[in-house]
Amino acid sequence: MNQKRRILIVEDDKDISMVEEAYLEAAGFATRIISDGSKVVPLLQEETFDLILLDLMLPGKSGYDICREIRDTLDIPILMVTARTESMDKIRGLGMGADDYISKPFDPAELTARVNANLRQQERTMEMGASKQKNYSEEIVIQNLRILVNSWKAYKGEREIRFPNREFELLIFMATHPNIVFSKEKLFETIWGYEYTGDSATVMVHINRIREKIEDDSKNPKILETVWGAGYRLNT
Secondary structure, eight states: OOOOOEEEEEOSOHHHHHHHHHHHHHTTOEEEEEOOGGGHHHHHHHSOOSEEEEESSOSSSOHHHHHHHHHTTOOOOEEEEESOOOHHHHHHHHHTTOOEEEESSOOHHHHHHHHHHHHHHHHHHHHHHHHHHHHOOOEEEETTEEEETTTTEEEETTEEEOOOHHHHHHHHHHHTSTTOOBOHHHHHHHHTOSOOOSOTHHHHHHHHHHHHHHOSSTTSOSSEEEETTTEEEEOO
């Protein structure tokens, strides 16, 4: 029997967490609920989960801080759940390292679909990494940036840069298709792998996070350039 995927539900509203638990378990997942934000990071050091369903407004420690603490050391899909509708709050959460978001109130069926989509994307990213290790041995050199495609590592000068899987897959895609302009919609469809909803925040924030790591001046990017009205291009 296949082991059930484990979902960590971080939510301080008991009614909402129970709805999330019921629908996810009905969909075949195993769940654990935690309501205190300060206990999330210690728990992740002791137990393994496949995805985190993370409320942003929590007692003890906010979802923003949790994202920031775990993102560069733990590569796990993070799906934000927030009551806020302002796009700046979503952008902030994505900027801290969340992979996706869903706003309250939500359709529980949509929640299950988003969880499944993010898990499938994680699988696809890992398979892509394994495929590259098998089929590629070259490195990509762009100015002072070296991308070791076969080992999924990147260096700026002599310093290794850490990327979560989603960011690194986006970087590799752009680096293996240099000097081509890709729209936000195309990048979302290619990297996230499910239907684009019309919100460009996810792509934009991930591009910005990559720029912060690879550019000398992320405000004036030379490698990963914005082509206004068209999308993004990686320059060689």
